[in-house]
Amino acid sequence: MTTNFVFVLDSDKKPLTMCTAGLARKLLDSQKAAMFKWYPATIILKKSVVELPLAYLELRIDPGSRYTGFALVEIATETVIWAMELEHRGLLISESLIKRNSIRRARRSRKTRYRKYRQNRKKPSGWLPPSLQHRVLTTVTWVKRILKLAPIKSIAVERVKFDMQQLENPDIQGVEYQQGTLHGYTLREALLEHWGRKCAYCDTSNTPLEIEHIHPKSKGGSDRFSNLTLSCHKCNQEKSNMLIDEFLKHDPARLDNIKKHKKQSLRDAAAVNSTRNKLFNTVLNLNLPVSSGNGAATKMMRIKSNLPKAHFIDAGCVNASKQVTLKTFQPLQVKSNGHGNRRFVTVDKHGFPRKNYAPKQVRKDWKAGDIIKVRKKDGTSVLGRVLKAAKTLAFIPKGGKETTFHPKKTKPIHRSDGYRYSFTTIDSVNVNVNEVFP
Numbered sequence: 001m002t003t004n005f006v007f008v009l010d011s012d013k014k015p016l017t018m019c020t021a022g023l024a025r026k027l028l029d030s031q032k033a034a035m036f037k038w039y040p041a042t043i044i045l046k047k048s049v050v051e052l053p054l055a056y057l058e059l060r061i062d063p064g065s066r067y068t069g070f071a072l073v074e075i076a077t078e079t080v081i082w083a084m085e086l087e088h089r090g091l092l093i094s095e096s097l098i099k100r101n102s103i104r105r106a107r108r109s110r111k112t113r114y115r116k117y118r119q120n121r122k123k124p125s126g127w128l129p130p131s132l133q134h135r136v137l138t139t140v141t142w143v144k145r146i147l148k149l150a151p152i153k154s155i156a157v158e159r160v161k162f163d164m165q166q167l168e169n170p171d172i173q174g175v176e177y178q179q180g181t182l183h184g185y186t187l188r189e190a191l192l193e194h195w196g197r198k199c200a201y202c203d204t205s206n207t208p209l210e211i212e213h214i215h216p217k218s219k220g221g222s223d224r225f226s227n228l229t230l231s232c233h234k235c236n237q238e239k240s241n242m243l244i245d246e247f248l249k250h251d252p253a254r255l256d257n258i259k260k261h262k263k264q265s266l267r268d269a270a271a272v273n274s275t276r277n278k279l280f281n282t283v284l285n286l287n288l289p290v291s292s293g294n295g296a297a298t299k300m301m302r303i304k305s306n307l308p309k310a311h312f313i314d315a316g317c318v319n320a321s322k323q324v325t326l327k328t329f330q331p332l333q334v335k336s337n338g339h340g341n342r343r344f345v346t347v348d349k350h351g352f353p354r355k356n357y358a359p360k361q362v363r364k365d366w367k368a369g370d371i372i373k374v375r376k377k378d379g380t381s382v383l384g385r386v387l388k389a390a391k392t393l394a395f396i397p398k399g400g401k402e403t404t405f406h407p408k409k410t411k412p413i414h415r416s417d418g419y420r421y422s423f424t425t426i427d428s429v430n431v432n433v434n435e436v437f438p
């Protein structure tokens with residue numbers, strides 16, 4: 001059964017145990033509480049209460065390149081009671097930086113003397129490109145926001161997708177690796193990802209793939225990740241204990257490709273992990289116990305729990321000790337929108353001014369992006385977003401047409417903070433386990 005939970009604050013803004021949306025509505029109707037925040041839904045009690053014991057939660061995070069999943073989990077029962085998906089704007093940032101760069105570059109060579117290249121452009125250590133740094137910063141912003149709203153005891157972050165060091169040295173024994181099955185599973189998943197889920201010798205993909213030694217084991221080839229690839233049963237049989245140069249002598253292009261791919265086996269994994277490591281190290285400074293999980297274990301736990309693929313569900317399965325159940329199927333969708341730009345003049349692609357900046361009665365109390373409630377003549381009210389804040393507010397209700405209102409007739413619900421909010425509901429469909437394990 002689906003239940004939606006709401007954050008509850010004490011009258012002095014201390015986080016209390018989360019309550020159901022139904023109870024929150026009762027408290028609001030009887031004037032015992034007031035709305036503190038709409039996104040995420042939070043109520044504040046009007047009297048201070050002593051509530052013991054608090055139902056402590058664990059905040060679990062699954063950082064991804066486009067989306068980062070957040071889940072609040074009751075640890076004892078492994079139940080996800082609140083979830084959120086944060087959409088990043090990494091690509092937009094790099095695009096606008098390229099644009100700015102090209103404009104500045106043009107300016108440098110236009111009617112200026114020759115300037116010698118200055119060698120003071122060294123990046124500090126631990127530097128990340130702005131598009132990646134943005135992922136770390138927005139994620140940490142949301143971790144801090146959630147910490148202020150819910151009683152959280154610990155944080156779990158998915159730190160690595162595949163533990164490459166473990167794959168390279170299969171002799172290392174970790175707690176998870178002593179179970180035996182996970183090592184094979186991690187290895188297989190990492191290989192599928194690295195070799196593009198197809199046979200390395202004939203590109204077939206709709207067939208069970210076998211783990212194949214590039215340099216044959218019988219001729220001294222190792223079990224290390226960098227010596228392994230995937231092939232279909234037929235190719236595996238044909239290659240048998242032949243050397244790769246001999247087996248692919250009629251196809252030099254493929255041979256080159258495999259050799260190149262073999263070399264970069266560890267480098268790309270390190271690049272994927274750099275953002276996650278930075279995030280993990282930043283979260284460590286929040287004075288809470290932090291644990292880390294790996295992606296393969298997360299995926300395995302999600303399949304074991306018979307849950308479909310979604311960013312917030314993956315987050316709920318990070319470092320889970322047993323099968324995970326969901327109480328909510330409706331994660332809060334948060335999209336990073338940014339705060340616009342501070343450019344005074346619009347320029348064309350060559351950097352020439354095209355439009356003058358003309359601020360027209362910009363208001364101090366209202367801002368584009370504010371979510372407001374407008375009372376209509378018939379007594380009903382609608383929610384919507386401010387498009388332009390001038391003398392009258394240009395306002396767009398959900399799914400409706402743009403209209404204007406006098407600010408006196410409107411009430412702010414949620415001030416613009418650089419994010420857009422919405423909800424999606426997923427169906428609790430069962431996953432066919434055979435589909436996932438080829």
Ligand SMILES: [Zn+2]
Nearest residue numbers: 199202232235
């Ligand atoms: Zn094949």
